[in-house]
Amino acid sequence: MASRSSKRQKFDEIWLLVGLIGINIFLALPINLGPLQTGALMDGLKLSSSQAGVVGTIEPLIFSIVLVCFPRLPRRFGTRTLGVFGLTGAIIGNVASGMSDSFATICFWRLFVGASTGLVALAGFAALATAARVDRMSALVTVVVTLVGVGVVVVGGNVTQEGGFRWLFWFSAAISIGCAVIATALPERRNETGPPLRLSTVGRSPLAIGTVAYLFAGGAVWPFVERIGVKSGLTVSQVGEALGFTLLAGLAAGVAALALAKPGRERTLAVAGILCFGGGCAMLTLSTTPAVYISSLVVMFFFFVFVGPFLTALAMKVDGTGGLAAAIMGWSTLISSLAPAVSGRLVEGDQFDRMIWLVLASTIVGVVVLARGKLVAHSVPPQPETASAYPSARSDP
The missing domain is CATH 1.20.1250.20 (MFS general substrate transporter like domains)
Incomplete structure (x- = not known):
């Protein structure tokens, strides 16, 4: 049996x-x-x-x-x-x-x-x-x-x-x-x-604030990646190829995160990764040649993937139920979704370098809050136990 x-x-x-x-x-x-x-x-x-x-x-x-x-x-x-x-x-x-x-x-x-x-x-x-x-x-x-x-x-x-x-x-x-x-x-x-965390609890978390800030920087630049590539001298199809091949940096980032992952290192590695990610975003806004453009994308892709596991690990330390990690993702997506509209106002025409101040400010906020903020464990009311075994994954319960 x-x-x-x-x-x-x-x-x-x-x-x-x-x-x-x-x-x-x-x-x-x-x-x-x-x-x-x-x-x-x-x-x-x-x-x-x-x-x-x-x-x-x-x-x-x-x-x-x-x-x-x-x-x-x-x-x-x-x-x-x-x-x-x-x-x-x-x-x-x-x-x-x-x-x-x-x-x-x-x-x-x-x-x-x-x-x-x-x-x-x-x-x-x-x-x-x-x-x-x-x-x-x-x-x-x-x-x-x-x-x-x-x-x-x-x-x-x-x-x-x-x-x-x-x-x-x-x-x-x-x-x-x-x-x-x-x-x-x-x-x-x-x-x-389990019951969702209260908005006030998530809003006070340095982890939530830092994550939102760093994703806001990326969200401001990302919608204009294609336009920046064209301005740097690439065709639309070449931009697509560049994006495709730089995605492979994500695989390398996953291996690097796995190799460096050790208890107690999460915050340091997350802060360092966010700082490098912000640097890649800033470099992209200043890109004028294909070489700089592609290098910027590689840095962005690598550290975007690299940071994820450590931010998740920190969230699990604060709230072992995973509720905080889910709440942070939802709220960070909600707030960072405003970034394209903000950056769009800054780049009327093709002056993408004007986004650099928004990118740097968001990155600095994320780094400072994550590095200096106090991560306090969240107390969650005990939940009644529910069955976790299923007779078949392919059949309705």
Whole structure:
């Protein structure tokens, strides 16, 4: 019986891994294709940089609102149902986005896609929480998604070069269809979650403030990566290729984080990584040649991935339930989603170097708060025990 139970658990974990890969390939699309979207919309719909910044803001804005306000949806509907439903909505939204012909229309459909993406993310996090080894499962998913992301960015750059924003969104829809099929491997689980942390608790956390500040710096620059690349002397397709190949820096960062990870080092490594990430963002705003542009992207990608495990480890030290880590992600996404609109006001035309002060200020705030802030353990009321064993990952409870 023990042998059969062990085999069943391994089988369930494989299905979970496959489903999470589908979910996370989709969730990586805003990072992989987002930089191409801004420039394509500016060219195709003749949007100003401010309008393009607004479009880049509203999608993550509604995404974070869904993430923060509706954490119990996976429990009500189940992880597989919610994930596939969200992916279906994203497919519809991306197809409609490619057919848009005005600023108002594209805003509406990107809001629709953002809300759908939030549902997919909720399903993904709820499913990941049921893994026997969350850290190992996350690492495996990250490796696969990063490798796939290289191809997505390269193909996306060429697609955008040929067909503009319409083909870009339809390409996203095609990928979403594949992800929806893969996501059907997710177990249909309805996990009980603990009560959400109060906003005041998260707002007072130096970890939350520091994370928000550093992500704000990245969020200010990221939507204009494609435009900066073109200004530096690359074509749109070459920018896509550069983004794709620099994604490989994320794999190296994962290995480096694993090698350096030791108890007590988390804060030091996180602060150092954020400082280097901010330096990469600042260097990107000043880029005028392909060499500087690509070097800046490598630094950004490497330290963005490198910092993640240590910030998560710090959050788990403060709150062992994982509630703080989830809350920080939701609120940091919500606040940093305002960054493109702010930076868009600064770069009217192509004066991207004007963003450097915003980037440096945000990075310094993040570094100082994380380095000097006091991390106080959060007390969470005890929760009633719930069953964690499931007869089958492929069957409804």
